Amino acid sequence: MIGQGRLAAWGIGLAALVALPFVYRDPYHLHILVLILIWSFAYTSWSMMGRFGLVSLGHGGFMGIGAYVTALLWNHLGLSPWIGIPISMVAAGALALIVGYPCFRFRITGHYFVLVTLALSGIVLQVITATRDYTGGSLGYTPNRTSGNKLLALQFDDKTTWYLIALGIWLFGIVVWHWVDRSMARYALEAISEDEDAAAAAGVDVTAEKLKITLLSALMTALAGAIYCQYQMFITPDTVSGIAVSLQMVFAAIVGGLFVSLGPTVGAIITILLAEALRIGFGTKAVGWDNLVYGVLLVLFIIFLPKGILGSLLDRLKPQRKVPRAHEQEVVQIARPGT
Amino acid sequence: MLEVNGLVKRFGGFTAVNNVSFKVDEGEILGLIGPNGSGKSTIFNMLSGTLAPTSGSILFGGHEIAGLAPHRIINSGIGRTFQIPRPFRRLTIFENVALAGFYGQGRHSRARAEEAAERSLAMVGLPTDRHASVDGLGAAGLKKLELAKALATAPKLLLADESLGGLDEAEMDQAADMLRNIRDELGITIIWVEHIMGVLMRVVDRVMVLDHGEKISEGLPSAVAGDPRVIEVYLGTDAETTQAAAAEARRRAGG
Numbered sequence: 380m381i382g383q384g385r386l387a388a389w390g391i392g393l394a395a396l397v398a399l400p401f402v403y404r405d406p407y408h409l410h411i412l413v414l415i416l417i418w419s420f421a422y423t424s425w426s427m428m429g430r431f432g433l434v435s436l437g438h439g440g441f442m443g444i445g446a447y448v449t450a451l452l453w454n455h456l457g458l459s460p461w462i463g464i465p466i467s468m469v470a471a472g473a474l475a476l477i478v479g480y481p482c483f484r485f486r487i488t489g490h491y492f493v494l495v496t497l498a499l500s501g502i503v504l505q506v507i508t509a510t511r512d513y514t515g516g517s518l519g520y521t522p523n524r525t526s527g528n529k530l531l532a533l534q535f536d537d538k539t540t541w542y543l544i545a546l547g548i549w550l551f552g553i554v555v556w557h558w559v560d561r562s563m564a565r566y567a568l569e570a571i572s573e574d575e576d577a578a579a580a581a582g583v584d585v586t587a588e589k590l591k592i593t594l595l596s597a598l599m600t601a602l603a604g605a606i607y608c609q610y611q612m613f614i615t616p617d618t619v620s621g622i623a624v625s626l627q628m629v630f631a632a633i634v635g636g637l638f639v640s641l642g643p644t645v646g647a648i649i650t651i652l653l654a655e656a657l658r659i660g661f662g663t664k665a666v667g668w669d670n671l672v673y674g675v676l677l678v679l680f681i682i683f684l685p686k687g688i689l690g691s692l693l694d695r696l697k698p699q700r701k702v703p704r705a706h707e708q709e710v711v712q713i714a715r716p717g718t
Numbered sequence: 719m720l721e722v723n724g725l726v727k728r729f730g731g732f733t734a735v736n737n738v739s740f741k742v743d744e745g746e747i748l749g750l751i752g753p754n755g756s757g758k759s760t761i762f763n764m765l766s767g768t769l770a771p772t773s774g775s776i777l778f779g780g781h782e783i784a785g786l787a788p789h790r791i792i793n794s795g796i797g798r799t800f801q802i803p804r805p806f807r808r809l810t811i812f813e814n815v816a817l818a819g820f821y822g823q824g825r826h827s828r829a830r831a832e833e834a835a836e837r838s839l840a841m842v843g844l845p846t847d848r849h850a851s852v853d854g855l856g857a858a859g860l861k862k863l864e865l866a867k868a869l870a871t872a873p874k875l876l877l878a879d880e881s882l883g884g885l886d887e888a889e890m891d892q893a894a895d896m897l898r899n900i901r902d903e904l905g906i907t908i909i910w911v912e913h914i915m916g917v918l919m920r921v922v923d924r925v926m927v928l929d930h931g932e933k934i935s936e937g938l939p940s941a942v943a944g945d946p947r948v949i950e951v952y953l954g955t956d957a958e959t960t961q962a963a964a965a966e967a968r969r970r971a972g973g
Contacts, residue, residue, distance in 0.1 A: 563816075563817070563820045563821070563825070563828060563831065566806075566809055566813050566816065566817040566820070567817060567821060569806060569808040569809055570806040570808075570809065570814075570817055572808070573806050573807065573808055574804050574806065576768055576788075576804070577800065577804035577805075577806070578806075579767075579768070579787070579788035579789050579792070580766060580768070580788060580792060580798050580800070580804075580867075580868075581792070581817055581818035581821055581822055581867055581871065582789050582792040582793055582818060582820075582821035582822030582823070582824075582871050583789055583817070583821045584787070584789045584821075585789070
């Protein structure tokens with residue numbers, strides 16, 4: 380339950396975030412903030428299922444579908460993103476169900492599930508690259524600029540508008556995270572992640588519960604891809620899809636903290652600032668360095684700080700706030716053998 | 719209430735349960751005993767849907783449930799415990815039981831699930847404190863939690879799998895009394911699988927004995943305990959074969 384103090388803190392924080400672009404108008408910094416908010420939403424979407432041990436490396440695929448389907452419908456059929464985005468989400472959701480159902484029905488879990496999703500990511504990337512006559516292949520794709528109604532085309536030149544849209548989407552992600560966290564579905568999914576047979580013996584329809592959270596996660600990720608595309612007005616298979624994007628989601632969620640709602644947001648702040656710092660500091664010489672740094676950091680975090688930065692910080696600040704759940708305690712014991 | 723006919727389960731070439739038929743009447747406690755590997759747990763797993771039978775029928779309240787998914791069977795009114803307790807360590811004790819109360823009763827409402835959790839925890843004698851961690855429970859506590867989870871699903875038939883292994887004698891008596899209370903107070907029919915014959919015989923109405931996947935005896939506890947086939951399975955053959963093997967070994971060593 381959210382206490383009065385925490386609710387007040389959220390209220391003040393949100394008010395400050397909404398007020399920010401009206402006070403501070405530096406376009407570069409606002410651009411970075413928009414990117415952080417959009418990617419935070421994508422990482423939050425990933426962590427919806429990642430926190431229950433459903434580690435997917437296929438989310439790059441869902442994000443790519445969100446971005447490309449929306450842009451293709453706009454350019455080829457003139458369909459407004461207001462219709463295109465829901466269609467792209469439905470497409471990503473359908474793919475999630477097609478891949479998820481056999482996995483869950485036939486108990487493909489753990490490493491094998493990761494491998495299946497990895498393939499999904501690769502397939503979507505290949506399809507985008509192979510259909511280069513439509514998608515522009517690896518050279519990227521640009522939605523046509525509208526000459527008419529900007530709202531209908533969901534195209535805005537103004538950074539403040541985009542900042543507010545991104546903030547709304549991000550907040551939506553956080554709200555959904557909390558909604559799942561406080562639902563009975565969380566109990567079921569925690570139980571499933573530990574012992575599927577025992578969960579079934581408690582009456583849980585294991586396949587259905589896993590499908591539901593996977594669907595939710597895929598829909599949200601596709602939305603993130605579509606919004607990213609509308610904001611950047613330029614997408615390439617490597618920036619919105621594929622294995623690198625999927626790995627980045629895993630990295631950010633784990634570094635920030637998987638078991639707290641703002642963990643993926645902290646992860647996004649770190650990944651995007653890191654990428655920007657490398658870009659500005661080293662220019663084109665550092666292309667791809669961020670992925671190298673992610674890899675090294677991921678190993679270090681899994682070993683030394685498995686609850687992520689925010690998760691560990693919150694524990695330190697308020698040890699009495701709640702009894703850590705058993706699996707979180709286990710992790711701590713691994714980190715400090717002999718205690 | 720439960721009618722099992724010609725139940726068979728094969729794993730490859732191995733027949734774990736061979737043509738077993740039995741009935742359970744409403745309100746009775748049926749004991750199911752047999753040595754290790756006699757097929758007790760396999761029968762349980764088929765009744766609860768964890769395993770699908772190779773052939774045979776299981777009628778529960780007049781409906782065929784053989785081969786149904788476990789959550790459907792649980793929702794139709796059969797609750798089960800596991801031989802080795804399987805708590806969800808990521809959840810608190812209360813959440814463990816509330817989960818079963820919610821999903822085991824057709825996902826009605828959270829309030830109803832939490833009510834069921836409180837009742838079940840009180841019934842088995844665990845604290846209803848919402849924040850207590852599973853890690854604080856010992857062997858007896860974990861078995862109580864298993865039972866509370868099963869009770870929270872509001873079963874008409876409870877499958878209790880070797881719920882006394884790993885307990886001392888006082889705890890065993892307590893647990894046996896608890897099963898009887900569950901039947902007496904809640905009117906829940908029980909099938910109780912157990913290695914330990916002593917305590918079981920005191921509580922059950924009827925006993926069924928399995929050996930090598932086949933039913934070898936069934937009846938009142940006193941009658942079954944005196945059945946020569948049961949004595950043979952539990953004591954006789956083992957002692958004889960041991961002696962025979964020892965004699966054989968002596969003969970070879972001598973010659």
